[in-house]
Amino acid sequence: MSLSKCHLTMILSRTSQYAIQAMIYVAMQPRDVVVLNRNIAQQLNVPAAYLAKVLQHLCKGNLLYSYRGRLGGFRLSDTAGKANLMQVLLLTEGPGFAEECLLGLKECSDETACPMHRRWKPIKQKIIDLLSSQTVEKLARAVQTGKYRLADLPGVVIGGGHS
Amino acid sequence: MSLSKCHLTMILSRTSQYAIQAMIYVAMQPRDVVVLNRNIAQQLNVPAAYLAKVLQHLCKGNLLYSYRGRLGGFRLSDTAGKANLMQVLLLTEGPGFAEECLLGLKECSDETACPMHRRWKPIKQKIIDLLSSQTVEKLARAVQTGKYRLADLPGVVIGGGHS
DNA sequence: TTTAATCAGGACATTGAGGTACAATTTGAA
DNA sequence: TTCAAATTGTACCTCAATGTCCTGATTAAA
Numbered sequence A, B: 001m002s003l004s005k006c007h008l009t010m011i012l013s014r015t016s017q018y019a020i021q022a023m024i025y026v027a028m029q030p031r032d033v034v035v036l037n038r039n040i041a042q043q044l045n046v047p048a049a050y051l052a053k054v055l056q057h058l059c060k061g062n063l064l065y066s067y068r069g070r071l072g073g074f075r076l077s078d079t080a081g082k083a084n085l086m087q088v089l090l091l092t093e094g095p096g097f098a099e100e101c102l103l104g105l106k107e108c109s110d111e112t113a114c115p116m117h118r119r120w121k122p123i124k125q126k127i128i129d130l131l132s133s134q135t136v137e138k139l140a141r142a143v144q145t146g147k148y149r150l151a152d153l154p155g156v157v158i159g160g161g162h163s
Numbered sequence C: 001t002t003t004a005a006t007c008a009g010g011a012c013a014t015t016g017a018g019g020t021a022c023a024a025t026t027t028g029a030a
Numbered sequence D: 001t002t003c004a005a006a007t008t009g010t011a012c013c014t015c016a017a018t019g020t021c022c023t024g025a026t027t028a029a030a
Helices: A014-028 A037-044 A048-060 A085-093 A117-133 A136-144 B014-028 B037-044 B048-060 B085-092 B117-133 B136-144
Strands: A064-067 A073-076 B064-067 B073-076
Touching: A014 A037, A014 A048, A014 A073, A014 A085, A014 A136, A037 A048, A037 A073, A048 A064, A048 A085, A085 A117, A117 B117, B014 B037, B014 B048, B014 B073, B014 B085, B014 B136, B037 B048, B037 B073, B048 B064, B048 B085, B085 B117
Parallel strands: none
Antiparallel strands: A064 A073, B064 B073
């Protein structure tokens, strides 16, 4: 019986969580600093090889710039600081990830709804509003003040790249 | 690259969705009617063999009674009508499924929080409140009025068991 | 020009959720 | 007593998400 031993998804995939954490971490660095995948993975305590793929994806979506070769690494794209979490999730979860019916019906709209639809809709909207209102920059600053943590380790360090 | 082709989970696993749908469907039947797994699966348009496992699980959690042999089937347990969705999800998602940090941190509480914690917490509470307030019986009645749909097919039929 | 460091990308391994198949068991009815 | 119909339980299959590994391309510095 493989039921009820679930991985506790609740909204965001592991991939999306890594993506958001990484974006925040990169945004915490000075703008002229290029950060290594290795350092990001270390600081966030996530698997480096997998994180590399996620970062690659964020590059394709123009949220990060990557530099190859010696002294290479990643840095925030010019517009990424103002990017909100919905924009990040658009890349990692795919478009329309917030459209789904709570009970899984293929058709579930105001016209033809599941019995949870009416009460679920405003909550879903609140989630979307929250994710849309939080920018990468804003979250990075929140962590820098020391009030919040990013990784499981307390006190994520600034630096770990080369200028 | 297998990223961004996700299955659009958003909160509930397929298993949980099946469980809730099935509970509502069974609750729509007259109390002395025993419903066949086959009929539930047909009406809800979900795979019967898998649904059987989910139902089995709901029996272990005392939300359903099952009767074996000829004229066997499932019916609501004595208390299940008053059961709310959190109680169903407790079985399918496991305990503590609503505890997790949005960004995936192992440690994320009021004392040591991720940068989303403060704003996420009230929304999570709203979700929990909603799921706690909706009982199986209430949802079943809502579908019976015809205002809401349960399955992808419009108009789920009552009956399909034997008394 | 060589070398070291870094990302890019493909191939592969692992894991768990979702799904299928079938034998064992129980039970009502002929 | 026998049989058919039903659940139970177990074992397996499939697939996508996650994670690992390795080779190649690229670049700066020695």
